[in-house]
Amino acid sequence: MKKIHDFDEVFDAQKMFRLVLTALSSPGKTVDIARFSGKMYGTRPAFLAVAMTLLDNEVSFDAGPDEALAGEIVSLTLAKRAPLDGADFIFVSGPADLRAAVENAKCGTLRDPHTSATIVMNIDDGRDAILRLSGPGIRDVIEIRTSPAVQAALELRDAQFYEYPQGIDFIFVSAAGGLFAVPRLTRREG
């Protein structure tokens, strides 16, 4: 059987998950997923690698106006499409779709904060924004140089004034294969 991708659903998904787990456990730390996104295809292979790792028919997602991406995710994972305010995973291809995604994303409830959304965002490889982050997973404070899109995303998130444990978690992926995460408890310093 000829497959349209080489991503192994058992072993690559396991390795990829461990990288995502490392990223979420150590916010701001960039892990390299290039060898897994390289096994996918299309214009957003990193999104597809994340989707192959975390999505299936038990969760829903939104991919914004990118119908081709949404179609690929459905065909690869059988995940359900959902409106922004109901999606478990939101794939944001660029800054233009960011505001709507953050302002409408599920933030969970005080009783069930795990019902919140995870936003997976594509960022460029720019390093013009300097962010100082603190919180669980970070010893004291970490300073990272990253894309201004990350700064914009966190500013939008902070403007929602979520009452913890409500909140949203971010996973950022870049074209070069970098992935890092900013969970809800990670704070911007200064």
Next chain:
Amino acid sequence: MNKDYNFAFLDEGSKREIRRSILKAVAIPGYQVPFGSRELPIGRGWGTGGLQLTLSLIGPDDILKVIDQGSDESVNAVSIRKFVTMCTDVATTAKTGEATLIQTRHRVPEVPLRDDQILVLQVPLPEPLRLVEPREEVTKMMHAEKDYAPVWLLLYESLIRYKKITLAADYPVMAEDRYVMNPSPIPKFDNPKLHDAECLYLFGAGREKKIYAVPPHTKVVSLAFDDVPFERESFKGKRCRLCGSTDTYLDELFDADTGARVWQCSDTAYCKEVRARCV
């Protein structure tokens, strides 16, 4: 490896659900994420929560260590290690420093863990409020409202009755100033190891269908009063009869024939390493 099963026994859909739950647990330290606990070829209450975490995490590159009450050689540890090996073929070790993934019951190893290691704890009773409230719906709301007064009252009553807090294991902690969390039945001695650690701690309760986590460098404080500080077990004046350690958690052994009491390290791997260094 037994090829009749999927790698790591669980089907990929089960692993994905557990993995998603793990990510939520890491994002919300101390919060118990519900998950669909799967059937396993061991009984619930015998480490199925920890085992499901291990099976969802493990890959061919991992080196696995399994311990039970500090020992690599007790029945629970041997059974789980054999089972995971049977369905993954991963390398195993008894040396804490060599392991990338450690599943444990009731102890945290004496050797400080690194940031490339994950400690999976088996949890029989994940709900720290169960002692004061039997209804799950109510404890969920208590966590939502950060209503922990009954837990404080429980500790206070213990102080009044016995002049000390009598919880020896399962001693509740506050994770990141938000969730009261049950650290699993590790002795109080191990509670401080959860605070500001280098490694990721994952807790799995198979029977109770909950997963929770303490990420690295998370604030974890054992509950205590301003005028009655938290105290670990004290082994002052005692030492391991095998390796001579005086700063480890010691098991007390009693010889019924002679009436003699001796102490030895609960963490058998650590004890062996100390003895090997001394030779």
